[in-house]
Amino acid sequence: MFCFQCEQTAACKGCTGKMGVCGKKADTAELQDQLTGALIGLARAVEGRENRVTMRTDQLILEGLFTTLTNVNFDDEMFRELIARVGLEKERLAPVCSAGDYAGSGCDDYDMKKLWEADEDIRSLKSLILFGIRSVAAYAYHAAVLGYCDAEVQRFFYKALSAIGRDDFGMEELLPIVLEVGEVNLKCMAMLDEANTKTFGHPEPAEVSLTVEKGPFIVITGHDLYDLKCLLEQTAGKGINIYTHGEMLPAHAYPELKKYSHLKGNFGTAWQNQQKEFADIPAPVLFTTNCLMPPKASYGDRVFTTEVVSFPGLTHIGAEKDFTPVIEKALELGGFAEDQQFTGINGGDKVMTGFARNTLLSVADKVVEAVKAGAIRHFFLVGGCDGARMGRNYYTEFVKQTPADTVVLTLACGKYRFNDLELGTIGGLPRLMDIGQCNDAYSAIQIAVALAEAFGCGVNDLPLSMVLSWYEQKAVCILLTLLHLGIKNIRLGPTLPAFVSTNVLNFLVEKYGIAPITTPEEDLKAILGA
Numbered sequence: 353m354f355c356f357q358c359e360q361t362a363a364c365k366g367c368t369g370k371m372g373v374c375g376k377k378a379d380t381a382e383l384q385d386q387l388t389g390a391l392i393g394l395a396r397a398v399e400g401r402e403n404r405v406t407m408r409t410d411q412l413i414l415e416g417l418f419t420t421l422t423n424v425n426f427d428d429e430m431f432r433e434l435i436a437r438v439g440l441e442k443e444r445l446a447p448v449c450s451a452g453d454y455a456g457s458g459c460d461d462y463d464m465k466k467l468w469e470a471d472e473d474i475r476s477l478k479s480l481i482l483f484g485i486r487s488v489a490a491y492a493y494h495a496a497v498l499g500y501c502d503a504e505v506q507r508f509f510y511k512a513l514s515a516i517g518r519d520d521f522g523m524e525e526l527l528p529i530v531l532e533v534g535e536v537n538l539k540c541m542a543m544l545d546e547a548n549t550k551t552f553g554h555p556e557p558a559e560v561s562l563t564v565e566k567g568p569f570i571v572i573t574g575h576d577l578y579d580l581k582c583l584l585e586q587t588a589g590k591g592i593n594i595y596t597h598g599e600m601l602p603a604h605a606y607p608e609l610k611k612y613s614h615l616k617g618n619f620g621t622a623w624q625n626q627q628k629e630f631a632d633i634p635a636p637v638l639f640t641t642n643c644l645m646p647p648k649a650s651y652g653d654r655v656f657t658t659e660v661v662s663f664p665g666l667t668h669i670g671a672e673k674d675f676t677p678v679i680e681k682a683l684e685l686g687g688f689a690e691d692q693q694f695t696g697i698n699g700g701d702k703v704m705t706g707f708a709r710n711t712l713l714s715v716a717d718k719v720v721e722a723v724k725a726g727a728i729r730h731f732f733l734v735g736g737c738d739g740a741r742m743g744r745n746y747y748t749e750f751v752k753q754t755p756a757d758t759v760v761l762t763l764a765c766g767k768y769r770f771n772d773l774e775l776g777t778i779g780g781l782p783r784l785m786d787i788g789q790c791n792d793a794y795s796a797i798q799i800a801v802a803l804a805e806a807f808g809c810g811v812n813d814l815p816l817s818m819v820l821s822w823y824e825q826k827a828v829c830i831l832l833t834l835l836h837l838g839i840k841n842i843r844l845g846p847t848l849p850a851f852v853s854t855n856v857l858n859f860l861v862e863k864y865g866i867a868p869i870t871t872p873e874e875d876l877k878a879i880l881g882a
């Protein structure tokens with residue numbers, strides 16, 4: 353196997369051998385490659401036959417790409433089934449040969465070994481495209497669940513997949529497509545923002561308790577708000593409380609979700625702590641998306657999956673969204689006998705969320721005033737994924753050390769490093785504001801653009817610095833979006849991606865001033881100049 357798509361890849365180079373660091377087995381990695389090769393074959397078959405593309409073709413592309421994201425699916429059977437479905441769809445589009453032999457037809461499947469063994473710059477650019485579109489597909493998938501689609505976003509998947517399969521493409525052809533991933537992701541995040549806010553209302557600031565009350569409960573994790581809504585509806589009046597986990601935390605801010613009184617609070621911290629945190633809770637856990645770690649035997653019978661998430665041996669809830677098995681498990685386990693007070697990693701007993709674009713833009717005048725009066729000196733966007741690496745303490749320390757006249761905006765699961773800290777307020781606004789999930793980077797961009805307009809400058813001229821953390825591929829497409837918007841001097845950590853070659857890195861450094869994080873002290877000094 354070869355896989356280097358996430359930050360915890362072996363020796364910062366690539367997972368090889370029998371199993372990846374995430375627990376993905378070699379067989380699964382091979383099947384994921386085969387599936388990606390089949391999707392490239394499908395994209396090739398679409399060329400010139402666009403009129404034959406249906407919703408089923410589009411949905412297969414989304415599913416196929418999303419499934420291969422880190423910590424989503426470890427189930428070989430599901431991959432085999434998906435590969436077969438992609439094959440059938442290709443045959444429907446391009447029935448060149450009844451035996452299914454596409455050799456020489458121009459729409460054969462792609463052998464991913466060619467990509468992994470390619471010249472390192474080509475491999476780097478194609479990896480940026482592939483890992484980027486895997487995440488764009490995840491966001492498009494969530495939007496599609498709520499009935500939102502965008503033909504332009506969808507068309508790009510075929511273009512990008514075809515490009516990955518082109519052995520004659522060099523830097524010149526691939527680089528613009530890398531940046532186009534960022535452009536398309538912006539459209540896609542905007543679509544998901546619209547889907548979420550039109551369906552569930554605009555997020556409002558919410559204080560979220562970290563106490564788990566006595567009695568039966570269910571923990572729900574991942575990014576899919578629709579799954580949470582279905583679970584809330586099906587548990588209403590049953591004496592079962594619901595707690596969010598990981599990237600589901602911002603759900604507490606949506607009016608159409610927080611109206612359910614049994615949506616009580618948040619349990620646990622970021623994904624990498626799940627094997628410890630889930631080990632002895634008397635409750636089931638439902639995974640709606642990444643990040644699923646291989647469950648330990650001690651709690652494997654309490655973990656449920658839905659949508660594209662799957663792990664052999666776990667109960668999977670199908671498209672009909674009947675959560676009865678999860679509900680029955682919650683009632684059987686009964687929950688805690690007494691209320692249990694949990695804390696964040698810094699000992700805080702509550703967290704805040706819900707500072708998305710609508711909330712922040714409604715107080716834009718106040719913010720602009722505070723900046724002009726010198727009450728707010730600087731904004732930091734400290735966002736991205738969390739992970740297990742020791743160096744991630746940087747983000748906790750960085751936030752702790754930000755001066756009292758600065759504001760910290762955050763999003764995605766990296767915030768669990770510091771979201772329980774009490775940083776106080778400036779002019780009635782909290783100094784630490786959680787915008788939402790990783791896809792709410794769209795909201796952060798809207799806030800930055802509005803501030804730039806208010807000050808009559810460009811986003812790069814704002815007193816705003818981005819200090820990002822990455823783990824899986826969603827951070828890749830968000831980073832590409834920020835680059836597409838021309839945002840400069842982003843600090844990235846805890847390590848730089850293994851799939852960025854020296855030449856590609858040099859390009860990013862020269863053109864966009866991307867820099868690795870150093871120490872909180874040095875970075876703060878460099879940013880604030882004091």
Ligand code: SF4
Binds near residue numbers: 356359360367371
């Ligand atoms: Fe390794 Fe990450 Fe790939 Fe898992 S997803 S095999 S940890 S690079």
Ligand code: SF3
Binds near residue numbers: 737
């Ligand atoms: Fe986190 Fe897995 Fe990336 Fe949506 S849930 S940000 S790591």
